[in-house]
Each structure stands twice: as structure tokens, then as C-alpha cells.
Amino acid sequence: MSPPERPSSTTRLNPKISPLAFFECLQSMDFEAAQRSSAIERKESTQRRQASDTTLYYGEIPFHTLEQILEQITAIHEEGYHNNVYADIDDIDINGCFVDLGSGAGRPVFAAACLHPFRSCIGIEIMSSLYASSLVTLGEYHKKLDSEADLHVLSDIREGGGSSDSDGSAMDYSSGEAGSHRPTSEVQFFHGSILDIDSECASSTESVFDWTKADVVLANSTCYKQDMVDQLSRLGRRMRRGAHFVSFSYQLDSAFFELVLSDRLCMSWGDADVFYHRRK
Numbered sequence: 677m678s679p680p681e682r683p684s685s686t687t688r689l690n691p692k693i694s695p696l697a698f699f700e701c702l703q704s705m706d707f708e709a710a711q712r713s714s715a716i717e718r719k720e721s722t723q724r725r726q727a728s729d730t731t732l733y734y735g736e737i738p739f740h741t742l743e744q745i746l747e748q749i750t751a752i753h754e755e756g757y758h759n760n761v762y763a764d765i766d767d768i769d770i771n772g773c774f775v776d777l778g779s780g781a782g783r784p785v786f787a788a789a790c791l792h793p794f795r796s797c798i799g800i801e802i803m804s805s806l807y808a809s810s811l812v813t814l815g816e817y818h819k820k821l822d823s824e825a826d827l828h829v830l831s832d833i834r835e836g837g838g839s840s841d842s843d844g845s846a847m848d849y850s851s852g853e854a855g856s857h858r859p860t861s862e863v864q865f866f867h868g869s870i871l872d873i874d875s876e877c878a879s880s881t882e883s884v885f886d887w888t889k890a891d892v893v894l895a896n897s898t899c900y901k902q903d904m905v906d907q908l909s910r911l912g913r914r915m916r917r918g919a920h921f922v923s924f925s926y927q928l929d930s931a932f933f934e935l936v937l938s939d940r941l942c943m944s945w946g947d948a949d950v951f952y953h954r955r956k
């Protein structure tokens with residue numbers, strides 16, 4: 677019997693795989709384990725206030741919901757270009773920096789890194805156990821990227837992909853062939869509160885996050901409280917004009933943001949209202 681044929685080099689080089697297939701290789705990410713460790717950390721907390729703090733409740737954005745959100749942001753951004761919303765703004769970049777405020781075990785950060793050609797993806801999380809889980813998955817993610825670099829060309833979430841604007845600034849999928857991109861290699865997690873990790877007022881945390889670098893901000897804020905969302909709106913003022921801020925269940929009440937669209941999408945706990953804002 678003849679040995680099985682070895683795959684030719686052309687089949688090994690750059691076969692496109694779906695972002696979901698790549699994402700599903702990250703086996704250390706486990707929703708139930710994250711939910712459990714969040715509950716244990718809340719219970720074990722010596723600070724009673726924190727133990728009963730509903731803002732720390734755990735839930736996740738499913739992969740396909742984040743896919744819908746990123747597609748919607750891309751559509752909003754393209755429409756903005758066509759309507760000259762960005763005519764006098766030259767540094768906004770839909771492929772720039774994605775930030776998840778309250779990143780939990782990291783699911784949306786890794787999903788964004790697979791789904792869209794962001795140059796960097798950042799997560800900020802207050803709970804030590806969840807932050808630690810996200811670092812474990814980050815190790816797995818980098819190992820996967822390093823071990824099979826040639827294979828990791830992902831099909832774009834939009835048909836065709838590639839640059840669609842005359843100046844090329846909106847859709848510059850920098851990773852090579854049209855209709856594909858590589859998973860984002862610059863993925864980073866910060867441990868601390870999203871309310872005081874800001875580079876201008878960082879005090880209790882060592883990490884520093886610079887809001888001015890964020891192009892797409894996501895806050896799975898259903899469990900947050902109004903005053904927390906108001907604080908985030910104030911911090912978000914430091915974002916660049918034209919940048920996107922997506923919040924759940926609470927709309928940003930700020931003269932610095934316009935509500936572009938709202939939607940109702942499926943989350944791990946049921947449906948939630950999703951608000952798409954643009955920094956004015």
C-alpha cells in the first residue's frame with residue numbers, strides 16, 4: 677500500500693480558515709469556569725461591598741454576536757465616510773485599537789483579534805481570577821500564532837474585504853491578500869478598574885490605559901450601574917473624534933457622543949440592547 681500523499685506546499689501555505697475555527701482552538705476559554713471563578717472571588721472578597729456588587733456579575737458576548745457588532749461598526753464607519761462625517765478627521769482608524777472594558781476571561785478580545793484586522797486588542801478587567809484566565813488564554817493564543825504562522829490567514833468577515841475607500845484609510849486590511857487577514861498579534865490585558873486605569877488619573881493601579889488610542893470601545897455594561905456608565909462617558913471624552921463606543925443596556929448620556937444606532941442582540945444571559953455611539 678502506498679503511503680498517504682503529503683500535502684503539497686501550496687496547500688499548506690495560507691489555506692484560509694474561518695475566524696471561528698481559529699477562535700475555537702483556544703480551549704482554555706471556558707464560560708462556566710469563568711462564571712464560577714467570578715462568583716467565588718466575589719464571595720471570598722473581604723470587602724462586603726464588593727461581594728454584593730452586581731456590577732461584577734459575569735456574562736459573555738457570544739462569538740457570533742461580536743461578529744454582528746463588528747460588522748455593524750464597519751458599516752457605520754463606511755457610511756460615515758460616504759456622508760463626509762470624517763472629512764476633517766484624519767487619524768481615526770477602524771483597524772486600529774479595539775478595547776473591551778471589563779474583559780472577563782477575554783472572549784470578546786480574542787474574538788475581535790480573530791474577526792477583524794485590528795492592529796491591537798486590549799482588555800481591562802478588575803477581577804484577579806478572570807484577568808489570570810485571560811493571561812492563560814493569551815499564552816495559548818500566542819503559542820498557536822507562533823507554531824503555525826503560515827496557516828493563519830483568516831477569511832474576512834465581509835465579502836471581499838480589502839480597501840473600499842479612495843484614500844484607503846478606512847479599510848486598509850494590511851495583512852496581505854484581499855478577503856483575508858491574520859489574527860491580531862498585539863493582544864494585551866490590564867488588571868485594574870476601568871474607572872481609574874486612565875493614564876490621566878491612574879492611582880490605584882500600576883497599569884495605564886490611554887483612551888486617546890482607542891478606536892473601537894466595547895462595554896458589556898448590562899450589569900453596570902448608571903453612575904458607572906456616566907463615569908465611562910466622561911472618560912470616553914478623551915477618545916478621538918469619530919471613534920466608536922458600543923455599550924449594552926445603557927446609552928451614553930453625553931454631549932460628546934452621538935447615538936448612531938441601537939439593536940437588540942443575543943448574549944450569554946438572553947437578549948440585550950446594544951447602543952452604537954460615535955465620538956463627536
Ligand SMILES: C[S@@+](CC[C@H](N)C(=O)[O-])C[C@H]1O[C@@H](n2cnc3c(N)ncnc32)[C@H](O)[C@@H]1O
Nearest residue numbers: 731732735736737778779780801802869870896
Ligand atoms: C458582563 S461581564 C463581560 C465580560 C466580557 N466583556 C464579555 O463580554 O464576555 C462584565 C465584566 O466587567 C468586569 N468589571 C466590572 N466592574 C469593573 C471595573 N470597574 N473595572 C474593570 N472591570 C470591571 C466584571 O468583573 C466582569 O468580568
